[in-house]
Amino acid sequence: SEIKDPDRFKESFKQLLSDRTNMYEEVVKCKDIFDTAAEESCTDLIKTRLGCQSTCPSCGSKCDNTEINHTKHYSTRHLASAFYGWKVRDTKKPLLWLCYQLWLTASIYIGETKFHPKKKYYAERAPEWLDDLEQKSKTGDLYDDSKPPREQRQAWMAVRHALVKRYSTFGMEDLENYDENLYPAIESVSADFEPKWDYNQS
Numbered sequence: 001s002e003i004k005d006p007d008r009f010k011e012s013f014k015q016l017l018s019d020r021t022n023m024y025e026e027v028v029k030c031k032d033i034f035d036t037a038a039e040e041s042c043t044d045l046i047k048t049r050l051g052c053q054s055t056c057p058s059c060g061s062k063c064d065n066t067e068i069n070h071t072k073h074y075s076t077r078h079l080a081s082a083f084y085g086w087k088v089r090d091t092k093k094p095l096l097w098l099c100y101q102l103w104l105t106a107s108i109y110i111g112e113t114k115f116h117p118k119k120k121y122y123a124e125r126a127p128e129w130l131d132d133l134e135q136k137s138k139t140g141d142l143y144d145d146s147k148p149p150r151e152q153r154q155a156w157m158a159v160r161h162a163l164v165k166r167y168s169t170f171g172m173e174d175l176e177n178y179d180e181n182l183y184p185a186i187e188s189v190s191a192d193f194e195p196k197w198d199y200n201q202s
Contacts, residue, residue, distance in 0.1 A: 044068055056133075057126045058099035058108075060084035074132035078140070080148040080156060085167040092173045094164065096156065097146050103137035147182060157186040165191040 003009045052063035054073050060083065061075035082094030089109050097106075099118075107116040115121035119137075122130040137143055147153065156163075157178070164174040 054128070056084075056099060056129055058084065058086060071128060072131055073128045078133075078136065080152050082156065082172075083152075083163065085163075085170055085172065087167070087170070087172045092171050093175050094156070094160070094172060096148060096153075098136075098140070098142065098148055100133045100136040100140050100143060101146055103133070103143075153183050154186060157183050158188055159193075161188045161191040162193040 047068055052065050052070065052073065054063040055061060056063075056073070056075055056078060058081050059079040061078050063073040064076050065072065065074055078099045080094075080096045080098060082096050086095040087093060088095055103119055104117045106118050107114050108118050108121040109115070110121070110125070115124065119130070119134065122133055141149055148156075160174060164172055
């Protein structure tokens, strides 16, 4: 068969090639847009599921704020600071009160730098936690006390040998005795205790 108008055929063919190239470029552009959107969506979903990875500098409690890109951290429950390795400066004994207890009367030392009261440390070094602890210093569990909740005192007695050994490299020493009215005589795991994790899921 014969092409009746070769010039027109050439132009039409060139236009088809050009359209094909343009279509391919649009597909690539759309793919990039979809890839970026999918990646951002997955990242946001993972962040929401995992939650914020920040921890309180005094007790190690994980932030409970689920908002993406938040600037203020909070934790529903804070722990006695000894669980995170904090000790009383002069005695090197475990610091068995909550981050927000003794908020305006106790000091925090970082090396030789003294922050008094404790609130000053958070204002200068961890302002993203300040609002949470400031609020809890007025309304949190046992805010006007100097001992952690009962279940934390029991937990401390159950793991203290292992934690004191772990933090002994930072100078922590165990108390010679505990007030049995506050700290029940519980058999503690050994100082050499190592948790065993089972990574198999059924």
